[in-house]
Amino acid sequence: xSEEKKTIKISPIKKGTVIDHIREGQSLKVMKILGLTETVxxxxxxxxxxxxxxxxxxxxxxxxxxxxxxxELDKIxxxxxxxxxxxxxxxxxxQKKRVQLPERIKGIVKCKNRNCISNQREPIEPExxxxxxxxxxxxxxxxxxxxxxxxxxxxxV
Amino acid sequence: xxxxSEFSKEHVVSxxxxxxxxxxxxxxxxxxxxxxxxxxxxxxILRGKILANLFFEPSTRTMLSxxxxxxxxxxxxxxxxxxxxxxxxxxxxxxxxxxxxxxxxDIVVLRHPQEGAARLASKFSSKPVLNAGDGAGxxxxxxxxxxYTIRKEKGEISGNKIGIAGDLKYxxxxxxxxxxxxxxxxxxxxxxxxxxxxxxxxxxxxxxDGIKYDQQQNIxxxxxxxxxxxxxRIQRERFxxxxxxxxxxxxxxxxxKTLEDVDDGLIIMHPLPRVDEISAxxxxxxxxxxxxxxxxxxxxxxxxxxxxLEVEL
Numbered sequence: 001x002s003e004e005k006k007t008i009k010i011s012p013i014k015k016g017t018v019i020d021h022i023r024e025g026q027s028l029k030v031m032k033i034l035g036l037t038e039t040v041x042x043x044x045x046x047x048x049x050x051x052x053x054x055x056x057x058x059x060x061x062x063x064x065x066x067x068x069x070x071x072e073l074d075k076i077x078x079x080x081x082x083x084x085x086x087x088x089x090x091x092x093x094x095q096k097k098r099v100q101l102p103e104r105i106k107g108i109v110k111c112k113n114r115n116c117i118s119n120q121r122e123p124i125e126p127e128x129x130x131x132x133x134x135x136x137x138x139x140x141x142x143x144x145x146x147x148x149x150x151x152x153x154x155x156x157v
Numbered sequence: 158x159x160x161x162s163e164f165s166k167e168h169v170v171s172x173x174x175x176x177x178x179x180x181x182x183x184x185x186x187x188x189x190x191x192x193x194x195x196x197x198x199x200x201x202i203l204r205g206k207i208l209a210n211l212f213f214e215p216s217t218r219t220m221l222s223x224x225x226x227x228x229x230x231x232x233x234x235x236x237x238x239x240x241x242x243x244x245x246x247x248x249x250x251x252x253x254x255x256x257x258x259x260x261x262x263d264i265v266v267l268r269h270p271q272e273g274a275a276r277l278a279s280k281f282s283s284k285p286v287l288n289a290g291d292g293a294g295x296x297x298x299x300x301x302x303x304x305y306t307i308r309k310e311k312g313e314i315s316g317n318k319i320g321i322a323g324d325l326k327y328x329x330x331x332x333x334x335x336x337x338x339x340x341x342x343x344x345x346x347x348x349x350x351x352x353x354x355x356x357x358x359x360x361x362x363x364x365x366d367g368i369k370y371d372q373q374q375n376i377x378x379x380x381x382x383x384x385x386x387x388x389x390r391i392q393r394e395r396f397x398x399x400x401x402x403x404x405x406x407x408x409x410x411x412x413x414k415t416l417e418d419v420d421d422g423l424i425i426m427h428p429l430p431r432v433d434e435i436s437a438x439x440x441x442x443x444x445x446x447x448x449x450x451x452x453x454x455x456x457x458x459x460x461x462x463x464x465x466l467e468v469e470l
């Protein structure tokens with residue numbers, strides 16, 4: 001707890017989700033993956049970027065009044081596998097876990113191959129099979145092209 | 158005998174979807190098709206069946222070979238040979254074209270300029286889809302006929318030293334073939350000028366899987382103790398200027414001098430069309446197999462059509 005107090009620059013929340021240990025500079029992409037950049041989102045969202053921590057700099061995103069589901073949060077692991085999720089109720093962490101890479105990724109990333117059929121005007125969502133977790137490597141189920149972490153990050157839809 | 162019992166595929170999209178047992182089964186069935194493929198026997202096991210050849214880019218040879226394979230087995234074909242005559246020109250999605258055309262036929266053969274097109278087609282088609290090449294992606298029937306040729310000529314695929322020459326960096330044929338051969342116990346030698354060598358990811362995968370391979374720059378030096386030499390075209394457009402291309406193209410010519418010290422049993426293969434990679438004088442030697450290889454496309458495609466359409470032999 002004392003470590004938290006030293007590093008977190010924004011106040012604790014009463015209820016909601018704290019997404020911690022996001023890779024430095026990736027918080028805006030995390031918000032995009034979670035759909036938090038949409039104008040329909042009315043919850044209070046706070047972001048802290050480049051926060052000092054015991055293992056270097058990190059980003060933090062806090063979403064008040066909303067407990068975001070695991071499936072949705074696991075998508076973050078594509079660009080920031082060390083991220084941890086804290087579910088808060090009444091200022092207390094009731095659940096803490098690290099994001100886990102799902103086996104399949106659908107609709108969050110587009111294929112880096114411009115000539116892939118998934119990048120054309122077709123009634124499908126881009127879809128990838130996760131080949132490995134560390135380092136992250138995914139493969140387009142259509143053109144079979146593989147993508148590494150930095151390529152994934154550049155191609156978030 | 159229901160052929161399907163040993164072949165569980167609904168579609169043929171990528172060679173990477175095949176296990177060794179499935180490949181061997183296709184090659185076994187292809188062997189039984191040889192007399193019909195050569196016109197020595199007739200068959201009507203596909204009578205009443207219609208194949209739709211949907212060729213969104215021209216590939217006359219592949220299209221004709223599917224047509225011949227279907228007709229040799231008593232079936233019929235419909236289709237188009239270029240995107241100009243299809244509804245894609247009017248803006249129709251591939252998904253819609255496939256949905257409609259698969260309701261007109263019993264099996265769909267697709268050639269398309271975009272990678273992954275056949276996988277998409279397999280999701281929308283109500284009938285089996287056979288990938289006849291999608292952009293720089295997959296062309297599984299080519300790989301299967303390559304394997305069939307090696308097995309037919311050498312007895313088996315494992316145990317051979319196989320040299321693969323040409324544009325190894327961009328060539329889809331050689332990437333698929335390398336993947337397929339890596340499932341067997343073969344020794345591979347990749348012969349190409351440094352800028353056109355096999356991509357690092359593919360070499361890395363081979364190393365991780367414990368596959369033996371070697372890299373050479375000069376075809377004359379590499380060929381000596383090979384059992385199979387697989388030659389592919391070096392494309393002019395990969396080079397910054399004509400001079401650079403000619404320098405490399407010259408050293409990648411297989412001619413009588415190349416064959417001076419080779420093993421008697423060496424066979425030379427090429428997916429065709431060839432340009433300057435193999436001199437015409439090599440055609441008449443005991444080593445050339447590229448025309449037989451092209452002819453082998455018929456029994457292999459006949460086997461796939463029969464397996465996908467679940468007919469009895």
